[in-house]
Amino acid sequence: MSDIPNVAGRAPLVLDEDEALELLAYLVTAARTQVDEAAEYGPLRLLTAARRLGAAIAPRASASTAQFVTGPLVAAPELAVPRDGRDEYATRLDEVCRALAAHLTDHFTGQPGVAP
Amino acid sequence: MTGQEDAVLDVIRSRRVVRAMSGEPVARKALETVLDAGRWAPTAGNRHLQRFVATDDPTTLRVLRMVSPGMIQRPAAAITICTDRRLAAEYGFPPGAAGLHIDVGTAMATLLLAAHAIGLGAGPVSSFSRAAVGAVLQLPEGWVPEIVVCLGHPAPGAPPPMHPRPRLTWHDLTTWVPHKEGA
Numbered sequence: 001m002s003d004i005p006n007v008a009g010r011a012p013l014v015l016d017e018d019e020a021l022e023l024l025a026y027l028v029t030a031a032r033t034q035v036d037e038a039a040e041y042g043p044l045r046l047l048t049a050a051r052r053l054g055a056a057i058a059p060r061a062s063a064s065t066a067q068f069v070t071g072p073l074v075a076a077p078e079l080a081v082p083r084d085g086r087d088e089y090a091t092r093l094d095e096v097c098r099a100l101a102a103h104l105t106d107h108f109t110g111q112p113g114v115a116p
Numbered sequence: 117m118t119g120q121e122d123a124v125l126d127v128i129r130s131r132r133v134v135r136a137m138s139g140e141p142v143a144r145k146a147l148e149t150v151l152d153a154g155r156w157a158p159t160a161g162n163r164h165l166q167r168f169v170a171t172d173d174p175t176t177l178r179v180l181r182m183v184s185p186g187m188i189q190r191p192a193a194a195i196t197i198c199t200d201r202r203l204a205a206e207y208g209f210p211p212g213a214a215g216l217h218i219d220v221g222t223a224m225a226t227l228l229l230a231a232h233a234i235g236l237g238a239g240p241v242s243s244f245s246r247a248a249v250g251a252v253l254q255l256p257e258g259w260v261p262e263i264v265v266c267l268g269h270p271a272p273g274a275p276p277p278m279h280p281r282p283r284l285t286w287h288d289l290t291t292w293v294p295h296k297e298g299a
Binding site (some may be wrong): 077 | 160178179182183184185186188243244245248275276
């Protein structure tokens, strides 16, 4: 049970302890496996972590955040790596980053961000 | 070609890595069939230095997946192939001996084929923390987890392969010697 009260003015919690631990375990063990694995797995692991975080928070997140994590975030193929078509891979990630930036602008400032 | 030869080759040719599995449990009898096949995998010197650690416990599987970044699927069962390094040392193998890994490969291939032969989906995972998996599975001293074979019933929605490319034939992978001129 969290010691931090869900007080007014504070964003609602969208991740429970089990879900957070699951992601934490993934990140720590991915750091270790990456020491021995091909460098091309690096971005793949980070994106997998982002997808898992997105899937965990989507049910309790705001509608616009849920839309981002179930839309642009999962648009990139799950197992894609930069080795085959590096430019295309980077372009696709740039699109996700732009969509993320637009959502962040909208979420934190209330001003609609520029959609990609 | 006999019917038996056809059946074996069909299984070899139709097996695929399964990365999407349903939540349906795997029958214990099916797991035992796969494990029994693993026992027949060839090992160098018939030494049998590999050990199989099997689980179909949902909680153990959940934690195993948490410490295995390469585990995309949610398996209903898993067999972790371990090398008994202490036994290997008694045979005189140095810690990094390549031969030990070859036997892991033959065991893995046999488990994958056996699972496919009885209608199960299977996928190997090598991206995991050895230290964490050893702790989760409470491995005995000297047992090193080498690869996890995920097992379950195939489900739709598998992600596309990591490196999609034209299908290779055996010609692409083979070099004859002596080389023929112009070949």
